[in-house]
Amino acid sequence: MKTTVFENARIVDPSRDMDEIGTVIVEGRKVAASGAAARNQGRPEGAEVVDCTGLAIVPGLVDARVFVGEPGAEHRETIASASVAAAAGGITSFIMMPDTQPVIDDIALVEFVLRTARDTALVNIHPAGAITKGLDGHEMTEFGLLRDAGAVGFTDGRNTIASAMVMRRALTYARDFGAVIAHETQDADLTADGVMNEGLYASWLGLAGIPREAELIPLERDLRLARLTGGAYHAAKISTGGSAEAVARAKAEGLNVTAGVSINHLSLNENDVGEYRTFFRLSPPLRAEEDRLAMIAALREGTLDIIVSSHDPQDVDTKRLPFADSAAGAIGLETLLAAALRLHHNGEVPLLRLIDALSTRPARIFGLPGGTLRPGETADLALVDLNAPWVVRETDILSRSKNTSFEGALFQGKVLKTLVAGRTVHAA
Amino acid sequence: MNTAPAFPPFPHRHLLGIRSLSPSDIENLLDRADAAVQISRQSEKKSAMLRGRTQINLFFESSTRTQSSFELAGKRLGADVMNMAVASSSVKKGETLIDTAMTLNAMRPDILVIRHSSAGAAALLAQKVGCAVVNAGDGSHEHPTQALLDAVTIRRARGTIAGLTVAICGDILHSRVARSNIILLNALGARVRVVAPSTLLPAGIEKMGVEPFHSMRDGLRGCDVVMMLRLQRERMAGAFVPSVREYFRYHGLDAEKLQWAKPGALVMHPGPMNRGVEIASAIADGAQSVIQEQVEMGVAVRMAVMAALLEERDSGR
Numbered sequence: 014m015k016t017t018v019f020e021n022a023r024i025v026d027p028s029r030d031m032d033e034i035g036t037v038i039v040e041g042r043k044v045a046a047s048g049a050a051a052r053n054q055g056r057p058e059g060a061e062v063v064d065c066t067g068l069a070i071v072p073g074l075v076d077a078r079v080f081v082g083e084p085g086a087e088h089r090e091t092i093a094s095a096s097v098a099a100a101a102g103g104i105t106s107f108i109m110m111p112d113t114q115p116v117i118d119d120i121a122l123v124e125f126v127l128r129t130a131r132d133t134a135l136v137n138i139h140p141a142g143a144i145t146k147g148l149d150g151h152e153m154t155e156f157g158l159l160r161d162a163g164a165v166g167f168t169d170g171r172n173t174i175a176s177a178m179v180m181r182r183a184l185t186y187a188r189d190f191g192a193v194i195a196h197e198t199q200d201a202d203l204t205a206d207g208v209m210n211e212g213l214y215a216s217w218l219g220l221a222g223i224p225r226e227a228e229l230i231p232l233e234r235d236l237r238l239a240r241l242t243g244g245a246y247h248a249a250k251i252s253t254g255g256s257a258e259a260v261a262r263a264k265a266e267g268l269n270v271t272a273g274v275s276i277n278h279l280s281l282n283e284n285d286v287g288e289y290r291t292f293f294r295l296s297p298p299l300r301a302e303e304d305r306l307a308m309i310a311a312l313r314e315g316t317l318d319i320i321v322s323s324h325d326p327q328d329v330d331t332k333r334l335p336f337a338d339s340a341a342g343a344i345g346l347e348t349l350l351a352a353a354l355r356l357h358h359n360g361e362v363p364l365l366r367l368i369d370a371l372s373t374r375p376a377r378i379f380g381l382p383g384g385t386l387r388p389g390e391t392a393d394l395a396l397v398d399l400n401a402p403w404v405v406r407e408t409d410i411l412s413r414s415k416n417t418s419f420e421g422a423l424f425q426g427k428v429l430k431t432l433v434a435g436r437t438v439h440a441a
Numbered sequence: 442m443n444t445a446p447a448f449p450p451f452p453h454r455h456l457l458g459i460r461s462l463s464p465s466d467i468e469n470l471l472d473r474a475d476a477a478v479q480i481s482r483q484s485e486k487k488s489a490m491l492r493g494r495t496q497i498n499l500f501f502e503s504s505t506r507t508q509s510s511f512e513l514a515g516k517r518l519g520a521d522v523m524n525m526a527v528a529s530s531s532v533k534k535g536e537t538l539i540d541t542a543m544t545l546n547a548m549r550p551d552i553l554v555i556r557h558s559s560a561g562a563a564a565l566l567a568q569k570v571g572c573a574v575v576n577a578g579d580g581s582h583e584h585p586t587q588a589l590l591d592a593v594t595i596r597r598a599r600g601t602i603a604g605l606t607v608a609i610c611g612d613i614l615h616s617r618v619a620r621s622n623i624i625l626l627n628a629l630g631a632r633v634r635v636v637a638p639s640t641l642l643p644a645g646i647e648k649m650g651v652e653p654f655h656s657m658r659d660g661l662r663g664c665d666v667v668m669m670l671r672l673q674r675e676r677m678a679g680a681f682v683p684s685v686r687e688y689f690r691y692h693g694l695d696a697e698k699l700q701w702a703k704p705g706a707l708v709m710h711p712g713p714m715n716r717g718v719e720i721a722s723a724i725a726d727g728a729q730s731v732i733q734e735q736v737e738m739g740v741a742v743r744m745a746v747m748a749a750l751l752e753e754r755d756s757g758r
């Protein structure tokens with residue numbers, strides 16, 4: 014069995030509230046020891062020793078919202094190519110959205126994803142099941158059979174369920190199976206043909222706006238249904254201060270509610286759209302600077318539980334179009350950690366809370382292994398130089414699609430090594 | 442039952458639900474039903490208790506088994522039985538129901554047996570007619586004769602109902618059978634559980650005198666009686682339950698799940714069954730099934746109910 018000893022590392026493990034200099038020993042697939050106490054355990058014979066002075070070790074990131082093109086749009090991203098990009102970003106597990114062709118609404122698709130991931134992927138990939146058949150918002154899928162096949166949580170992906178009755182029944186039925194309903198809320202009628210945040214900027218650009226209420230109204234409906242049903246509800250991707258307040262109220266009431274935000278909405282705002290740059294067309298749209306600041310505050314306080322990449326590969330065919338005609342979405346697996354570290358470097362969010370939001374908490378919400386460096390657990394981790402500067406260049410992108418909203422961005426913080434079950438899947 | 446009644450009086454003008462019955466009223470009807478079984482088992486199956494009386498079966502919802510059971514019960518007691526098959530589609534609710542009732546009342550029947558898709562329809566009818574009304578099922582409200590026949594079946598198999606643990610499984614939300622059974626079994630001292638997906642449980646179920654469960658494994662553990670309910674097909678296509686196969690997997694009664702109940706636990710179903718949906722054929726037809734006995738007890742219970750109601754009216758109390 015191969016043993017690696019990472020010495021003198023800053024160990025950031027939110028599962029144990031740990032941020033200290035120490036040693037991490039990886040034996041085979043498992044973490045054998047980790048922490049300051051492990052410094053005195055000595056080096057097992059034949060072990061590889063890595064001096065990590067000035068570097069950090071964190072539990073591998075768990076990205077709860079990743080769109081992949083396989084099956085159906087392999088030219089944008091395959092399960093294999095997404096896993097390479099994830100590994101480069103320090104992500105050791107991700108939840109794959111059911112928005113594929115065909116949709117992941119049947120156990121055969123869950124089995125396909127798990128089989129393909131086992132055979133081709135570098136990281137752990139967990140499919141989420143659709144809430145409704147064909148993502149059409151009407152008929153519930155087989156939560157029990159899908160869960161037993163390996164689906165983690167249920168979501169209609171990019172789609173919002175319009176019917177309150179369908180949402181009520183889904184929350185109720187999912188409760189019997191201990192499953193989380195993750196929902197992205199965007200009212201179709203209020204959104205209409207809107208393509209960016211409603212406001213002065215959209216008005217000058219002559220683009221149809223999307224009001225914040227398009228997100229807030231169905232979100233508040235869902236939170237009331239969560240109270241009615243006692244079901245576990247995850248607001249998958251919120252973008253406004255008002256939404257964060259609604260989630261905070263629900264949590265204060267003791268509801269089984271959690272929330273996520275995409276890294277884009279913590280890093281960018283509507284001004285980044287500039288002159289119709291389609292890589293900044295996102296859903297929900299990039300909001301105003303005050304919303305971004307509200308998101309950061311909510312993340313710091315824990316109202317927002319997790320950060321997701323919302324990795325959404327789009328190709329020339331869907332992005333080299335006039336802004337309003339282009340598809341929404343940006344890739345994000347490779348830049349998730351580096352972009353999040355900006356909040357640490359700016360002093361806006363403590364490092365421990367950041368890693369919690371990127372790893373420990375998503376694993377806990379969706380019941381996944383990972384998110385911890387506890388001895389005995391599987392060795393999914395990332396070795397990070399928190400200070401190394403780098404610039405995002407299109408030519409370096411590993412993802413099959415290049416639609417990053419961080420092209421040319423200067424980041425501080427680079428993943429040097431990623432381990433999945435003790436095996437090195439990325440080394441810079 | 443042919444001879445002088447040895448039963449205590451049954452002080453009710455109608456049978457609209459189990460709710461209005463005392464435990465001794467229920468025992469009274471069960472005792473009478475026990476006696477009535479004998480009539481059906483004789484080669485001469487006709488008594489004269491209701492000779493010359495008119496019974497009208499008014500079924501706004503189609504039903505083969507309940508209607509024939511009432512018809513046969515009336516005929517075995519010597520009554521003249523008329524079936525008014527009113528397709529529910531051709532009848533509007535409210536005013537028309539009352540119009541129908543007034544018309545029938547003018548024909549001077551002695552007993553009106555009514556089934557209707559609206560909760561409270563039997564009670565509404567009872568206010569408007571002079572004869573005895575028997576509720577043969579009103580919406581998702583009550584189906585008293587079904588609960589009584591279930592009770593007779595259990596009592597004959599186990600000797601008593603008090604102290605037994607009964608699990609009622611399936612579509613509790615829409616079931617009048619479940620509601621009547623919950624009331625009756627509690628009145629006679631049984632412990633009642635309901636087992637269903639949460640989407641098929643009504644609000645406030647935990648305060649209805651039952652212990653709710655979502656898994657068959659937990660719900661059937663240590664049960665003396667497993668009572669399955671029918672699940673309507675239109676409720677299985679993603680609305681309340683995602684699919685037939687998922688429902689059967691987690692809530693259908695098969696040999697594996699039945700093992701979790703007490704050895705030899707009774708298996709019951711009010712019919713008509715969806716084989717392979719809520720119950721596996723091997724279980725429905727198996728040694729623990731008393732489903733055929735339930736059908737036999739149905740006729741006896743209905744004889745007992747109608748005889749008791751008319752005896753009370755004749756007594757002039």
